[in-house]
Amino acid sequence: xxxxxxxxxxxxxxxxxxxxCISITAxxxxxxxxxxxxxxxxMETFSARIDKGVREEFLHACFHITMILSEEFDAxxxxxxxxxxxxxxxxxxxxASFNIEQVHFTDNLMTVLWERRxxxxxxx
Numbered sequence: 198x199x200x201x202x203x204x205x206x207x208x209x210x211x212x213x214x215x216x217x218c219i220s221i222t223a224x225x226x227x228x229x230x231x232x233x234x235x236x237x238x239x240m241e242t243f244s245a246r247i248d249k250g251v252r253e254e255f256l257h258a259c260f261h262i263t264m265i266l267s268e269e270f271d272a273x274x275x276x277x278x279x280x281x282x283x284x285x286x287x288x289x290x291x292x293a294s295f296n297i298e299q300v301h302f303t304d305n306l307m308t309v310l311w312e313r314r315x316x317x318x319x320x321x
Contacts, residue, residue, distance in 0.1 A: 223254035
C-alpha cells in the first residue's frame with residue numbers, strides 16, 4: 198500500500214517489486230515520482246509491476262499521453278502525444294508482438310514504462 202511505499206522511499210535507495218502491485222494507484226506513482234525528482238526522498242531507483250489501467254492513468258496524468266488500445270484482432274496501439282509535450286519522450290518497439298518501451302526524461306529522472314512494469318531512476 199501507499200504508506201509502505203512512503204516508508205520505503207524514506208529509507209531505501211533501490212526498490213524492485215516483482216509482483217503485481219494492485220494497491221498502488223496512478224496518484225501514488227505520481228507522488229513518488231515527484232518526490233524522487235525533487236530529491237525529497239532517499240530512493241534512487243523504483244521498479245514495480247502495475248495494472249494496465251494504472252499505467253494508462255499515470256501516462257495521461259503525468260505526461261499528457263493518451264494510449265488507445267484497439268479491440269481488433271491485430272491489436273494496434275495508438276499514442277496521442279501533445280505537440281508541445283513538456284517532457285522528451287522516446288518510444289521503442291523491439292518485437293513483432295509490439296511490446297513498447299516508453300522512456301520519459303526530465304532534468305534528473307528517467308521514467309520507463311514497458312508492458313506492465315514501471316521504473317523511476319535518478320540520473321546525473
